[in-house]
Amino acid sequence: MDDFFAAMRLSALLDNTLDADEKVLVEQAIRESPRLRVQYSRMMTAVELVRSQGNADPPEILEQKILDRLRSDGTLKAPWSKHLPKRQTLLIAGAVVAGVSLAWWSWPRTPQTAVSPLPEEEPLEQALAPPVNLKESPVLPTAPPEVVRMKRKPAPTKKPSFKPAPITKPAPTSAPTPVSNPTRTPPKPIRGSVPQWEDEAEELPIPAVEMGSGITRLRLFPTETDALYELDNWASQQGITLDTPPRTLSTEDNLARLELTLTGGQIVDLLNTLERLGPLHQVEPPDAHLSETASVPVEIEVQYQP
Amino acid sequence: MVAASGRHLHAATRELVNRHSSIVYALCFRWLNNEEQAIEVCVDAFAEVFAEKNPAAPFQVRLFRIVSSTLEQTHTPAVVIRTAPKQRSLGNLLSRCMAALEPEHRLILLLRDLCGLGIDTIAEVLEVPERTAYSRLSRSRTELAREVARHSSPMDVV
Numbered sequence: 331m332d333d334f335f336a337a338m339r340l341s342a343l344l345d346n347t348l349d350a351d352e353k354v355l356v357e358q359a360i361r362e363s364p365r366l367r368v369q370y371s372r373m374m375t376a377v378e379l380v381r382s383q384g385n386a387d388p389p390e391i392l393e394q395k396i397l398d399r400l401r402s403d404g405t406l407k408a409p410w411s412k413h414l415p416k417r418q419t420l421l422i423a424g425a426v427v428a429g430v431s432l433a434w435w436s437w438p439r440t441p442q443t444a445v446s447p448l449p450e451e452e453p454l455e456q457a458l459a460p461p462v463n464l465k466e467s468p469v470l471p472t473a474p475p476e477v478v479r480m481k482r483k484p485a486p487t488k489k490p491s492f493k494p495a496p497i498t499k500p501a502p503t504s505a506p507t508p509v510s511n512p513t514r515t516p517p518k519p520i521r522g523s524v525p526q527w528e529d530e531a532e533e534l535p536i537p538a539v540e541m542g543s544g545i546t547r548l549r550l551f552p553t554e555t556d557a558l559y560e561l562d563n564w565a566s567q568q569g570i571t572l573d574t575p576p577r578t579l580s581t582e583d584n585l586a587r588l589e590l591t592l593t594g595g596q597i598v599d600l601l602n603t604l605e606r607l608g609p610l611h612q613v614e615p616p617d618a619h620l621s622e623t624a625s626v627p628v629e630i631e632v633q634y635q636p
Numbered sequence: 637m638v639a640a641s642g643r644h645l646h647a648a649t650r651e652l653v654n655r656h657s658s659i660v661y662a663l664c665f666r667w668l669n670n671e672e673q674a675i676e677v678c679v680d681a682f683a684e685v686f687a688e689k690n691p692a693a694p695f696q697v698r699l700f701r702i703v704s705s706t707l708e709q710t711h712t713p714a715v716v717i718r719t720a721p722k723q724r725s726l727g728n729l730l731s732r733c734m735a736a737l738e739p740e741h742r743l744i745l746l747l748r749d750l751c752g753l754g755i756d757t758i759a760e761v762l763e764v765p766e767r768t769a770y771s772r773l774s775r776s777r778t779e780l781a782r783e784v785a786r787h788s789s790p791m792d793v794v
Contacts, residue, residue, distance in 0.1 A: 338774055340777075342774070344777070345755075372781035372784065372785050373777050375784060376733070376783075376784045377749050379726060379730050379784060380746070381749050381750070382726070384662065384666050384730060384746065384749065384750040386661065386674075387658075388658045388661035388662070388678075389675065391675075392657055392661055392675055392678060393653055393657050395675060396653050396657055396678065396679050396682045396683075397650065399679045399682070399683050400653075400683060400686055403686075405649065405683070
């Protein structure tokens, strides 16, 4: 190979990019020509000089400066950053969310209604009972008002009489006797003022009655002794037959009990009548059963003043 | 990665900067013999290459094309030739020899032997045919070898 062409391929020989045939020819020319050998040696030295001494360690701040420049130019941003709203919009949205959250937490809440327990399994007799005809009886189907009363012990020293018997007044310092029946609802005054002696009468053994059976229980504290007769007259005017005629009532401990079956309108009239006779207490509210047409059992306790 | 960086992905951008910054700085420093100017050219080149909206060439090619264009337009400061033998070093020798070369020879030498680019990449960077790049590299190496032989004593190059 000519020295000129071989010299033109020295650089390629250094880079090892020659074909195998060309490489053999160039290496042969270098061995045969001292001039080419010197030229190749110098070129190799120069290339080694560049490769070994040309590199320069970059300063530590270089990369940070480049990143700072890219950040200032807006290049170093996340791809979704351009979709973000402006900072002011974010602040307003955050304030709105915080306000709504605060209002929600501070809003008064209604207490949760307790879940009523599952009804107990009804007895077989009730389960097999015929269905109630709602057309004939608009009153809510309830069990017949079975009134289970505890028999009061008659006072050993008294006989049945309409005359009020004196009650032994307990010592004022003694604590009131607790009611024997824990399910008994305390009476609520509905009309008239409660006489002072009513508290004393409460201390008497009151017959226990079954509550929750739908019976309207009223307690009258008459101011006149003929309250039972007045009630009898009122019942006669209304065409109502008292289940327990007043004349057969026992007035032991100045207490008489009347049982009636009234409609809602008659109950209102009865209340007006009783109001004239004295203060009245409602022992058990029967609001759910009050109706103009439906019949409601009513029980009146007439408590005479001792 | 380049495509991801084009979509302004943070991590990809950092990786590209980390991969190319040191070699680009070496090219600039060996050309300019000045650290501050080399940093400035580097930063400008990266900012420009990342700002391109519709790149038509690979990232490396575009980056070195920008750097080469900038360096060719920059006046090369005169290299102080130290006559005292104790002050001579191979780095100074290389700087002196490089300064004596023509810019296009110096550039292709640095791109090939300093930056390690392939001939095909260099041809793309310089926007010349590959054969032209081959011949230009050969002439550059011959010139550098001549300068090294001229400026060095037998003890300088071991």
